[in-house]
Amino acid sequence: MGFVQCGVSTGIAGFSALDPQGHWRGLDVDVCRAVAAAVLGDEAKVRFTPLTAAQRFTALQTGEIDLLSRVTTITFQRDVQLGIEFPAVNWYDGTGFIVRKALNVRSARDLNGATICVQPGTTNELDVADYFRTHALTFTPVVIERLEEATNAYFAGRCDAFSQDQSSLAAVRARAPNPDEHVVLPDLISKPPYGPGVMPADMRWTEIVRWSVYAMFNAEELGLSSTTIDRALASDDPNVQRFVGKAGGFGEMLGLDADWAFKIVKQVGNYEESFSRNLKPLGIERGYNRLWKDGGVVYVPALR
């Protein structure tokens, strides 16, 4: 070992993509780095394996990767039938559409008879089929595996609309030759929660991943960020003391160092920081992903 083998996408801006210097950046990438910081003490001890939607589960099931952090929707079938464990949700999203403005489409219902590009093996493909069947609409799918080629087919006019998780559509629009010609529809036809996936054979590993993700949320709730965490070491607040490892002994219970959560926040940041550097520049709003006290649905158990 010595590093965490992390399965990511082949390039989804904001979640897992290579920056111009060749480093992996994104919300999902930060989850892997957080786990590495907690377990190995150094967030850089991660190796990334880019995977397409069709390859991701086999790679995890066969042990090729330790952790799958790749905008993967948590579904019953994946949890129960594929034998994959999803310790936590790190992003709430919805399946949406991007269409050409010239087509005068106001909502998803106007897409009756349209040709829609999707990627195979995604929940988007199933959601679109279900949505159209439920509303007695028809559509013609164009199924292309790689994201790059699928979006190119959409830009070339092969299909009228492209369906994907709405958070990624902003990035798709940004890549268009003429972004102003396209519009992301406001409708969300499904509510997929994303989360990292692991194989449940090692229960301890599942718990580590879960609490690493929760740690980033808890840090935000406690007001701890990468810049303020050093000062927090001197805090009298028992919640903060438990978080940084001065009390409670939680690190030891997970088989980690006492300051595992401290390392996560110091090296990777809290959830707000991760969101701000990865998704905010793309024009994505936190929406549901705000903490419960800010009006969102993120409500994670505290460290106690």
Add this chain to the structure above:
Amino acid sequence: MSPRDLSWNNPRTRAVVWQTAAVAIVAAAAALLTMQTTANLRLRGITSGFDYLDRAAGFEIARSPLSYSSRDTYRRALAVGLVNTLRVALLGTAIATALGLLIGIARLSRLRIVSALARGYIEVLRNTPLLLQLLFWYALLQALPSPRDALQLTSGTYLTDRGLFFPRPVWPGGWSTLALERPALAGFGFRGGASISPEFAALLIGLSTYTAAFIAEIVREGVLAVDRGQTEAALALGLSRARALQLVVLPQALRAIIPPTTSQFLNLLKNSSLAVAIGYPDLISITNTTLNQTGQAIEAIALVTMLYLAMGLAVSFGMNLYHRSVAPHVRPVRQS
């Protein structure tokens, strides 16, 4: 009659022993592999078995040749994929053979220009990767106009980047009423009529032209393998060059042409799986989606392997029968 000699000295005994041992080893390896795999699957909590075939697929398939909706089972989806593969493979084989024959003969022409053009075709298409060629044809077809500005070829036939749309015969009120259902522009595209998708067209053109290049070379070599004396004798009998080729040379050339051409047909069948790259829903493409949705990698791959094996063996068997009919076994003449 001597008693059966079962000793080690008897070559037949040795043959039986070795063959039994070989079979036993292979069977043991297969059994071990299967046991280990099932144990691993159970350990990881991954379900196995072919029950998933009866579950609803949940995804749509564009322009399916069989009636299919997302409510149908995975088994039906696979059937659609199989039909799609067969469609493109059979049509592709027919076109590739005709085209290959034509170009092979053109290659043999005494007209320098014709021969050079044929040579150019063969060299270019044989030496570029098929995937590139498919992407090229697909990109070319994407350059066609959108449905709103469709190219109208004849009344009711439109060429667009969404496909070729043409009228199809329908019987709206029973046998006696035959009518033509024409495609009409409505909403996002054309409604009614029949169509050929750009994915299918690109795959068909790409596969046919590519395989034709190889078949052309095989035809040329087959024809050159026929004794020059045959052509000379045919010409001496008063046949024109073309008739000599058709009646005397080609039938004999077939003996040398058929075996390598069988290989090319099998290649075409296997190459059709590149459909995944351009979005044509063939067997591999559907299996890919099924595999990802259900996670049952082993069953899905095993199934698709069996299907390709069956199709390939059928092609080989048919071609071998044909080969035997044009090349009856001739006893070598003993020189006395």
